Every structure is written in structure tokens, then in C-alpha cells.
Amino acid sequence: MVSPALRAQLESSFGGRITTPFTDPGRRVGETVSTGIAALDARIGGLLRGAITEIYGGASSGKTSMMLSILAAAMDRDEACALVDGHDSFSPGIHSGKFLWVRCHNLTQALKSTDLLLQGGGFGVVALDVSDLDGKALQEVPLSTWFRFQRSIEKTPTILTIVSGMGIAKTCASLAIRAASDFEFEDRLLAHSVTRAEIVRLRSSAGFQPGFKNVCFNFYPSFSRSIARP
Amino acid sequence: MFASIFIPHFPVQSLVRNEPELSGKAIAVVHSDAGDPALQKVVEANVAAIRAGVEPGMTRLRLQHFPEVTIRQRSVAQENSAHAALLDCAGGFSPRVEDTAHDSVLMDLEGLERLFGSYAEIAAHIYDQAILIGLQPQVAVASNPDAAICASRGFQGTRVIPCGMERRQLASIPLTLLTAEPPFLETMYRWGLHTFGDFAALPPVKISERLGQDGVRLHTCARGASMRPLDPHKEPLRFEETMELDDAIAMLEPLRFILKRLVDQICHRLRMRHRATHEVHVRLNAYERVLQLPMPVCDSKMLVELLMLDLESHPPKAAVTKVSVEAIPAKPRSVQNGLFVPLSPEPEKLEVTLARIAHVVGKGNVGSPEVLDTHRPDAFRVSRFDSMKPAAATASPFPSLALRRFRPPLEATVKSRNGAPWWIAFQGFFGPITTASGPWKSSGEWWQQDHWAREEWDVRVRTEKGLLLFRIYCDPNNGCWFAEGVYD
Numbered sequence: 001m002v003s004p005a006l007r008a009q010l011e012s013s014f015g016g017r018i019t020t021p022f023t024d025p026g027r028r029v030g031e032t033v034s035t036g037i038a039a040l041d042a043r044i045g046g047l048l049r050g051a052i053t054e055i056y057g058g059a060s061s062g063k064t065s066m067m068l069s070i071l072a073a074a075m076d077r078d079e080a081c082a083l084v085d086g087h088d089s090f091s092p093g094i095h096s097g098k099f100l101w102v103r104c105h106n107l108t109q110a111l112k113s114t115d116l117l118l119q120g121g122g123f124g125v126v127a128l129d130v131s132d133l134d135g136k137a138l139q140e141v142p143l144s145t146w147f148r149f150q151r152s153i154e155k156t157p158t159i160l161t162i163v164s165g166m167g168i169a170k171t172c173a174s175l176a177i178r179a180a181s182d183f184e185f186e187d188r189l190l191a192h193s194v195t196r197a198e199i200v201r202l203r204s205s206a207g208f209q210p211g212f213k214n215v216c217f218n219f220y221p222s223f224s225r226s227i228a229r230p
Numbered sequence: 231m232f233a234s235i236f237i238p239h240f241p242v243q244s245l246v247r248n249e250p251e252l253s254g255k256a257i258a259v260v261h262s263d264a265g266d267p268a269l270q271k272v273v274e275a276n277v278a279a280i281r282a283g284v285e286p287g288m289t290r291l292r293l294q295h296f297p298e299v300t301i302r303q304r305s306v307a308q309e310n311s312a313h314a315a316l317l318d319c320a321g322g323f324s325p326r327v328e329d330t331a332h333d334s335v336l337m338d339l340e341g342l343e344r345l346f347g348s349y350a351e352i353a354a355h356i357y358d359q360a361i362l363i364g365l366q367p368q369v370a371v372a373s374n375p376d377a378a379i380c381a382s383r384g385f386q387g388t389r390v391i392p393c394g395m396e397r398r399q400l401a402s403i404p405l406t407l408l409t410a411e412p413p414f415l416e417t418m419y420r421w422g423l424h425t426f427g428d429f430a431a432l433p434p435v436k437i438s439e440r441l442g443q444d445g446v447r448l449h450t451c452a453r454g455a456s457m458r459p460l461d462p463h464k465e466p467l468r469f470e471e472t473m474e475l476d477d478a479i480a481m482l483e484p485l486r487f488i489l490k491r492l493v494d495q496i497c498h499r500l501r502m503r504h505r506a507t508h509e510v511h512v513r514l515n516a517y518e519r520v521l522q523l524p525m526p527v528c529d530s531k532m533l534v535e536l537l538m539l540d541l542e543s544h545p546p547k548a549a550v551t552k553v554s555v556e557a558i559p560a561k562p563r564s565v566q567n568g569l570f571v572p573l574s575p576e577p578e579k580l581e582v583t584l585a586r587i588a589h590v591v592g593k594g595n596v597g598s599p600e601v602l603d604t605h606r607p608d609a610f611r612v613s614r615f616d617s618m619k620p621a622a623a624t625a626s627p628f629p630s631l632a633l634r635r636f637r638p639p640l641e642a643t644v645k646s647r648n649g650a651p652w653w654i655a656f657q658g659f660f661g662p663i664t665t666a667s668g669p670w671k672s673s674g675e676w677w678q679q680d681h682w683a684r685e686e687w688d689v690r691v692r693t694e695k696g697l698l699l700f701r702i703y704c705d706p707n708n709g710c711w712f713a714e715g716v717y718d
Contacts, residue, residue: 036629037629058695058696059634059695059698059716059718060696060697060698060699060716060717060718061718062718063718064632064634064718065629065630065631065632065718066629067632068630068632069629069630072630077573079573079574080573080574080575080617088595088637089634089635089636089637089715090599090634090635091608091632091633091634091635091715092599092600092601092610093599093601093610098574098615098616098617098619099598099599099615100584100596100597100598100615101596101597101598101599101612102587102591102595102596103591103595103596103612104591104595105591109590109591112587112590113587113590113591113596116583116586116587116590117583117587119583120575120579120580120582120583121575121576121579122573122574122575122576122579122580122617123573123574123575124573131634131718132634157573181718182697183665183690183697183699183717185665185667185690188665188666188667189667190667190688190699192631193631193699193717217629218629219629219630219631219632220629220630220631221630221631221717222630222631
């Protein structure tokens, strides 16, 4: 009689931070975390831990803003985050704290670094940005590489976010988002970008969810010359 | 009570300690003060070599008649390392340790029974620890320092001499083990005395008359009745292991095995002293590398991995004949983890991961970005990643628009009309500018040689790939245009 009461008390103490901690991991309900974008969270229910999330789109599509938003949300939770920057294009200034930046200059370096980070473990979010790399080389990355990444994290709380110009992780990604953006100017001043995220693939603990939908949200320039925000 | 640890055939054991594959073989250690190999003589040989016929003082030339005997040159550096390890072994048990000789140490056992049990159990513990540091000891416990030292030299394994039984138990030990000058031992031999018991049976007064105060001191020692105080060893802790190689090593992979042995030994010693290390120096002949760690660790596997990654990035420029590893001791890290501690990598594991990544992408390309205190665009440095760093305050509740930088900025061809750009071309992108926001003028560091000035524009360009938003700038000093990045 004491044991169930103690278990219930402990589970309530975790306050939802760890879902069903005493349940067999195989049968545990997938834990999700915020992307930092309220509209996207409302549609997809957050990012699934222990899974690959893929965001892709062309230049100026908003994919990098979404990736940084995911990293910022993880850092707000005080989790360690890592960005494997495939083409050394990250602009520092927004993020600090437990943030690891790996500046790569080719695809091989980026894949090796990601592999090492995932094997090392302990990161809340590992973002692999291969947007500016050669599309042909990306397409030639064997599916087994993404499958290995997925296996590395599947029983861990780490989220691997892949950002690229085209869909490359295919079925290994639990969530795939295609991004496209437009930019709003007011009186010749950049007001914000309107990003449209198309949910191409969504796999939750309940399995694949049909019915692809678009989600729209805005990104605002953080620099001083921007106009007043709403 | 006092315990003495004696290492028989110490020069041989100090070599075997770093070359375990020699264990069980007949080994003779040769040395020559002049350094000439032809003049080298046997200074020490183990039991197997002595059984084979090797004698101290035998020349190297004569040793060649014993093919089963392995010949090694004496290594003072390795003997020093083995001696330091012996002191650490004793220091792990008792705070009062005497550095009696190169091959033996003495320690005070007062109060240790409550920690380790009976004296027999303490002796067994000491024996096991000495085995762990690669030495085959002889351990003896007695009520006075000299009796313990003599017993450790005279008996194999472990021996506990109960209080009052010293004279009887020491009686069978050969007189050659008494620390006395050769003329004294010769006199004893002429008198027909061969054991401690023979010498102890002589009347003290007659000894005093014939051999003086030295004779009386040795007689007291032989009776096990010496009562001198322990002289404590007070030198600072130093964890250094050295290995001198007969053949030079030019490749890094064989060096891994040597480093592993040395680091294993150092980690054993650190653990015995309840210490860890946050700084490791590796010396390969005159070449030195220093490994700095963000927290104290005592994991030999991890240290070897980090040292090898460092050496692969900065290899020695010549073949190696002497390897030395020194660990700077530090208090071990003790962390009480909580249930709600946020997700972060294990510091020890993280250090290896970062070193491996640095090996792939270069040392300056992995770490935490830190914006410099300047208005110069893209001014940052990459500092060491700290998984223990507290969370930074959230800058903005709104999702921010990201800029993907071109490093270095790309030179662009820009056509202007009425002071505003209207067409642009750079590295694969070209087209008319549909909207241009700017110019945003900034400059700085005019008092330095590399002062900078720029006029920034945010431009929406209609390209083959659609409408793209770039940040471009013009250098007013030379009128050149550059594309700095794309908003994404």
C-alpha cells in the first residue's frame, strides 16, 4: 500500500519534467519539448526527444531562424546545446550559456563531429546545419548514416535537428518541415519575415499523423535598426 | 607498531614495472659510470638470473654466455619513479612515512587497526597495493623501526612480529642483511657468526670493548631492541613516471602503449594519495606538451586518449628515446547530482569528445562563441565550452530572424541609382533589388591601423531562386561592395 502512494508522490514531484519515470523506456510516452515558436508547438505538439527533426528550404526560407529558435528554447531550459555548422555561417551574438559551436568547412567534418557529439551524449539539442553544402554530396550521404544517428539518440533525451537545403534524412526523421518565407517592409524598414512551415512528416508516439498542414509565424529582426515590435 | 616495505632487487623491479612482459624472466641490470658499453658490469640480477649463474660485477661480455638472461641498462629515472611510487603506496596508508632507502620505506601504523583491521590484515593490504603499482614487495610489521626494516629484508611475503618476539624471529636472518660496513661483516665472518641470532648471543659489554659504539648499535639492532624514532618524509607530492627506451620510437601508435603504462601507474599513485590531476605534462626527450583539463580527473583511459589526440595534432619532430609523464595533483572533484539537474554532458566524457572534434575540425573551431566588446561586425572569439555554465538571460521573447554569414564577405558588383542600390551580382546570385533598406552607417577603431567604416543595406533581390534578403555593405574608403550574409 505504501509503494504505490510513494510512486505517485514521486511522479507528481517530477512535475511533468520526466514523463512516467518508473515506466519501461520501451513503453514510455515520448517526451516532447518546445520549439520556441508557439504556433508551431500548437500544431506539432513540440519536438520529440530521442528523434531526428529535419528542417529544409532554400535560402531566405526561415530554416536557420527556426533552428536557432529551437536551440534558444533548449538553452532556456538550461540544457547544453551544440551547433555543427557545416559551412561556418553562424552569426554569434544571440546565444550564449551552454552552447557549443563546431565550425566545419566540409560535409565530412560536419558528419564526423555530429557522430562524436551524439556518441558522447548529454546534449539537449544537437543541430546539424548543412544548408550551404554541395547538394549532390548531401544526396550521396548513405541513408545508413542518418539511421545510425537516429539509433544513437533513440533512447536518449537528445534531439537531433538537421537543417539543409533539401530533405536528406528521409524516413529517419520523425518530423520534417519544409520552410518558405517572405519579408515584410514598412516604410523601407525590415519589419519581420513571415515563415510558412509545411509539415511534411510527423511521427509521434501514436505513429504517423496524416493531414499535412501549413503553419505561419513571424521572425523579427533583433538588431537595433528594426521598427517597433507588436 | 611500524611497517616496513622492502623491494628486493630494486633496479630489476623498477624496470619490470614498466615492462611487465619481462616478469618471470631472468634479468641482469648492467651499468657503467663511464657510459662505455664495453665497461658495463652487472649491478643487480634477479633470483632467476642468479640461479642461471649471473653474479654482481660480471662484465657484459661474460653475460653473453647466458642467452636465457635478458640484459637491461640501469635506468636511474625509472628507479626514481618506482621509489616515488613506493612512497605513495606507504602514504596511502599512513601520514607518517620514512624514506629509509631507495628500496625501502617505513611507516607508523599507530591507529590504523581501526581502519584496516589487525596488523596481519594491514600487512596484506600494503602488499596488495604494492603489487598494484607493479612492485613485488616484502612487508614486515614490528614494534620498532629497525626490527621492521630487518624483518622486511629477511622474510619473503608478509611477516608480523609480535611485541617481545623480535629477537627470536630475527635470529634466522643472515648477517649480510644488517646495514653495516663491509669490514664489520668480514670480522663477523672471521668470528664464525652468520646470522642475527649468532651475533645477538654475544654479550653487549664484550661487543662494546671490541667493536665500539657502532658495534653496540648493530648488536641492539640484531636483537630487535633498537628504539629510534621515525624520521618523517615531508617532501611535496610529485607524480612523475619516466621510461627510457632501448630503441627510439618514430611512430605515434607504439607511443600509445608506453603512455598507457605510465599514465596507468600515475593514476594508481594518484588514487593511493586520494588525488586527481588537472594538468599533465608529457616530455618526449626535450619536446614537451601540456594538457590542461577543466576539472581534476583520475581516469587513465581518458587521459591517454586526450594525450594521444594532442600528440597527433602536435607530433614530436624527432624519434623518442625517453618518455616522461608528470601529473600535477589536485583535490578530486566531488559532485552531488540532483534529480532535477538540467541535461548536460558528463565533464570527463565531454573532454574526450571535444578533443576528438578538435582533431577533426581544428582546435580553434570548437567551443563557445563569445562576442567581443566592440562594434566591429562579426567580432567574436571561440572560448572553451563549459557545460557547467549557468543559463544566460533570454534576450527576446520573440523568435529572431537569423543571418547566415558569408565568411569572408563576398565581393559584389552593385549598381546604384539615386544613392540606393538597384542591381546586384555576386557569386552565383544576381538580379534587381526590389527593396533596399539603408544605409546604416557605422565606423570604429579610427585610432588603429585596421580602422573600419561601412554603409549597410538590407536588400531584397529577385533571383532565379526567388526573392532573397541579403545584407550588403559598402566600404566608403574605397567604394567596394560586399555581401555579408543572407537572412534565413
